Amino acid sequence: MASIVHSLKTSGLTGAFASPEPEPEQKRRESPLQTAQALAQRFSLTAAERDQLGGTPKVERDALRESGLLALSIPVAYGGIGANWRTTLDAVRVLARADSSLAHVFGFHHLMLATVRLFGMPSQWESWFEQTARHHWFWGNALNPLDDRTISRTHGAWSEFSGQKSFCSGALDSEMLIASAREADTGAFLVAAVPTQRSGISIADDWDNIGQRQTDSGSVTFEKVRVEHHEILADPGPLSTPFACLRPVIAQLILANVYLGISEAAFSSARHYTLHEARPWPPSKVASTGEDPYVLGQFGEFWVSLEAVRLLADRAADQLDAAWSRDTALTGAERGEVALAVASAKVAAARAGLDICTRMFDVAGARATHAALRLDRHWRNLRTHTLHDPLAYKIREIGEWALKHTWPTPSFYS
Template sequence: MSAVVIGSDAEALEAARRLVPVLAAGASQRDAERELPWTELEAASASGLLAITVPAEYGGAEVSAETLAEVIRLLAIGDPNVAQIPQSHFAYVNVLKRQGSAELRKLVFTDLLAGRRLGNAQSEAKTRHLQDIRTRLVREPGGGFRLDGEKQYSTGALFADWIPVLARGEDDKLNVAFVAADSAGVQVIDDWNGVGQRTTASGTVKLTGVLVPDSHVAPHHLTFEGPQLHGAYAQLIHAAIDAGIAAGALAEAAEFVRTKTRPWFESGLESAAEEPLLIQRFGELDLQRRSAEALLVAAARAIDAAQRAELTDESVAAASLAVAAAKVATGRAAVEISSAIFEVGGTRSALAPLNLDRHWRNARTHTLHDPERWKLQHLGRHALNGTLPPRHGVI
């Protein structure tokens, strides 16, 4: 596999802009027929975009969080399914930066620059809650570890060359095992059946006696023993996906009204696009989009500001809270705007062959990641009592 090596933030943004129409071209059909986006992911890999956060010392562009958020937002305008697939890819690049061994960093970063991909195997559906991880790393007598467990919602795993697996060691501490996707004992099952984000292949990963070298295990628990941006960074990408869904839905709604919606007879106008009430509604929706995107940019800049200096509890709290605000705003914008397509488009917009409901289904499904109510809880605690948000991977 070969890929372009992107050298700067500007190059990353230009590559993303070029990829948007490629993703958009078949997005509706892929959703309707559940055609997995293999070709589109290969295009993303070949473009070099999946390696833009590789550290400069390994040959990567190491772009800012602001640039990454905009890249993801652009890709999500084209196809939010494709944009979601590398969410964990970028999150686990961060884990490698902080906790990966020198051997593992060199191995995986070299692969990423060549166009290879990370997936994920972290969530477990049969446990009490998100943090109840029961997948285990057990020390082998001859060295290395044996990995056993079952994961669900494993977005990206089916398309991956490496699958980062969240697991607990014998001391119950949290680790990430970087497992080659073709390792013996790894089974990736395409059983994802969500109403939206249908082509992310967010299915099941079964791990049975998978052997993992010592150097391929990163002590992820150390990430949370001090100030950290792991959660903020991962959540920023989710917010960018929602922002892209909102923008894509608004653009398609406008195109539909301009070309297919008939004016209401009482307006006396020749075009629906001239109706003052519709114009007012589009103004409201565009304001919501702009507000959400502004919070997304502010959140990304807060992460970048924290990263430029030594991390402190205060700087990472500022970033986490900014991301929480962006996540709520982008999620609300995505759900409302994707629903409003039908309000502004009229009866014709509900015809099944048009598949305009994919925007709402994608928004409604993706925004279920990490509940909005807890983002608001942390924002409220800080606003009222000055309480800093907790150290974990989803804030």
């Protein structure tokens, strides 16, 4: 078994990122994706151990802060890197190959930045962008539109948020939170950006699920939290215009790229153990598992499904960038085209990923189930995340277009 444990550090999962730690001058010359690849190499070395431990990956989150990648999607005019969505999503995918939990919180950080941009006024998001870039802020999520337990009550020029939110990914160890509440009198859905350390906000360390174990996706409690009027994103507000309705599209495409990164990691692990650890089944009458025609056939199927997902995800990212450039001129039909492209990528990523993460053990063999490797984390992470919203309803939305040419109805999940 010692050779298997050694293989954890030498498998194809980390090989794609193998490079020496860059010197400071080299770091300044790195592209964002090179920076992401260097971080992924570091994160992959401890991913299995940290998966077992759970909790907050504080060291790794600080490494993301120091890398400058938290400003990746922030325009240069506000101190950011100014990357488009294609590059930002590529970085999410690179990180997901090494550690899908860190890719999740990193991707959702950029989703929260997009939220203030899409739902708020320039006088709000410009300052937050500048401070995020300057101070390396991490943004966390406490929005969860399906959890209506947080109530807002108006007190003159400010509002009071009280209640709880579940599935608050990245809330722990963040500087800012995107939070939502229902207005007590009208039931209106409110979204606000507030400092995580504000009095009355309590974040519980209560995330202990089978997968995505270091996303800090537990609960947040708001106890008479004061939310200033200028912190509420009301103009144009949540899902109020076709451009604002890009927010759920971005969320879905982040998830699709996390799924794809997990699937690529599972493929890489399966390939390594098939070539270096698996033993041929006697009836195959071949010298090595890599010559078994049934094994070769499965790897061919894995590759075709991954190639299809990569093309769909990249196409969707390019369409998102085109829609983003339209700004407030974006039409409902243009938004619908992006939503369909993203939905197709997400469905394909979920299906291909669950298949690969399950069947990888058919080709890698029994030795790949050694507990120290924790290769089951690929399936656990993907299975946990693909339950974010039911795939059947995503497929139904696509079917509405395929049969009736009806665009997906904007919601926080489509």
